[in-house]
Amino acid sequence: MLLLRDDFAYFAEVCFKSFGDRVKYWVTINEPMLFIKFAYSMGIYPPGRCSAPFGNCSSGNSDTEPLIAIHNMILSHTKATEIYRKYYQPKQGGYIGVVVNAIMFEPYSNDEIGRDAAKRAFAFNLAWFLDPLIHGDYPAEMRHYLGGNLPSFSTEELNMIKDGLVDFIGVNHYSSFFAKDCIHSPCNPWESHPISGYVNLTGERDGILIGEKTAMPLSYVVPNGMEKIIGYLKVRYNNKPMFVTENGYPEGDVPIERVNELLHDTKRVEYHKGYLASLARAIKDGADVRGYFVWALMDNFEWTSGYSLRFGLHYVDFQTLKRTPKLSAKWYRNFLTNCTKIYRQNVRTVSSENNKQMIIM
Template sequence: MKSTNIQDIPLNKQLFGDDFVWGVSTAALQIEGAHDADGKGESVWDVFSTKKGKIFGGHHHHIACDFYNRYEADIDLIKQLNIKAFRFSISWSRLLPDGTGRVNQAGIDYYNRVIDYCLQQGVEPWVTIYHWDLPHALELQGGWTNRAIVDWFTNYTTLCAQSFGDRVKHWMVMNEPTVFTGAGYFFGIHAPGKTGLKNFLPAVHHAVLCMVAGGKTLRKLLPKTTQIGTTFSCSYIEPYSNKPRDVAAAKRVDALLNRLFIEPILGMGYPELSVLKGMEKYILPGDEANLIFDFDFIGVQNYTREIVKYSLFTPYIHAKLVKAEKRNVPTTAMGWEVYPESIYHMLKQFNAYPQIKKIYLTESGSAFPDEVVDGVINDTKRAQYLQDFLQQVARAKSDGYEVSGYFIWTLTDNFEWAEGYNPRFGIIHVDFETQQRTVKASGQWYADFLGD
């Protein structure tokens, strides 16, 4: 395909077509608070956040954005900003305090209220079933390393479908399995804090089995018009140099970060990497058929690119990332490079899979330090980030690549996992002392853009 000069594309909503979905994304644990209210059970993050040194500044999510109590006001803001689609997740332990078995009706009632209010306000709910908050009771039994999680997850998905499937038309089974398995079961920097291949490899395989089991369950129980997807994090990978060993290292990192989960569900199997050889002992007879599912859409989530070079002393993968701060490039508050072309390249890469029917960009956004001056937040860097990334989405669409929607991460500043409340991704500012909401300049830009 011939690439279009991005400067020739005026950025306006009409450029994307009338059917393009414009949304905003959130996650239950990051915004809800009410961590032990109304019968909710403990999640792995409830336990992990109590451990010294695990969360920046000793922060915790117990109150977060208090969305649990303020959901109507926040959904009103979504409507005010002309946003038509709201992606949020269900808290597993709010529905099933022990992860399985006993149902907490108060949790089901809560999400019914959220869904009903969205629809009342003309905002379409897009629901993620699993966004990292595994019930602690299941982690005590091995969590994602225990093959029994396939049954646990299937039961949980069944409950979600039966409780909300009459009104929710768009479902995402799982959010970014690369992150919660890698950070939580290999590096130990996210909940539950496990480390090593002995935890990572079974967690990966069981997550793939659960994605497929979840997809099959939703398709069995929900109307045929329901759209079923799942989401993947991805970063555009480039080698540090043209040296063969840097090029080979970049290919290995791309396989681990961008291909590890998508290719099995497409029927391509796991990428051939030496680090994955130990996976064989977790793959049982019959698993091959249970690794494949024909999703209606795939959610692609992109924030940046990574530069990779060969590293003899990095175990398993013999590659390392060259940090953005060492490359003299603009960065966000997360230390991630601001590189708008990354989203174009990832759309191109996922479009190369002929099995994928439809692609939504289910997360894209940036964290920058926000300063409140006289009640106003002029977050020009975030607004520019959004415009530059959307220009690249328009470029991809112009070049014929499939992309059907864009969801900003995120609605309100929130609890950003191990980083606590330090990085602010929201298009709405939150004063975490008072819970005061203030629409940032980036949020107003998005509202104006969508209102054109």
């Protein structure tokens, strides 16, 4: 495993050396928890390792390998960051961070059991990766339920991570879930297991959905989840600078004769309006959010969903590769144009007020 960390650090340094004069924001690892869940717990993604009852793989151990894999990802990021900060950041003036898949978890029940389940959901899905990099160790909830199975950091490693090893947090946020307790209630084998935090994640409570369904399974439109997840990160990580690195609305593909349905994507426009308004409230409340990125500029290949889901602001004919702006692309262009105008007006106003103060003084 040490060799793998060294290989990662070597690769990162090649990038810093080759592109650092142009790249100012570096992300070492993207959505580690999704990768670990699908690759080492369920065995769906390469290298396809798992064990029963989580999946049917030829080899693997779903109890321990995810813990080891995340531990090595953390230490790989640590090595890359150490190199960047020591040899490249002073000259290049850039920043280095990680990107997490940040789901908002709401308690399934409004009682202590429900609130504890939501806390465990955050610990086992978000803080698992971020806490060591910012606070220097795994979440207490994980230590409690996993005990000795959870790897420990050596004294040398603790010295490396004690000062915090991210300049910013990248936030990929799309949806919210209810977190239902599986300690006091029966759940399926995956959710009734320590590595899941004994939590069932569901989009439905008492027959009512948490938000409108999208074309992607287990994805719901919950705009206020953006404000809440940014607020959670602000508090837990001392308002570390954040970028919303992904936020988008998936639609299912349709036959070519129905392409106008995809071009007139009013639901995507409403989705972004709602989520951006929610993000604005979080910023107004003091969250240090530095940027926002729509997923995605154009329809593309979406992992195991292939071309069946379309997230793009631009429609792509995958046969000819012709790109056509959707209604959402035109709306977003106008939105950004208006934001720019308002920003410039505010800058002029502040500048004018400052000049008045200088004259009075």
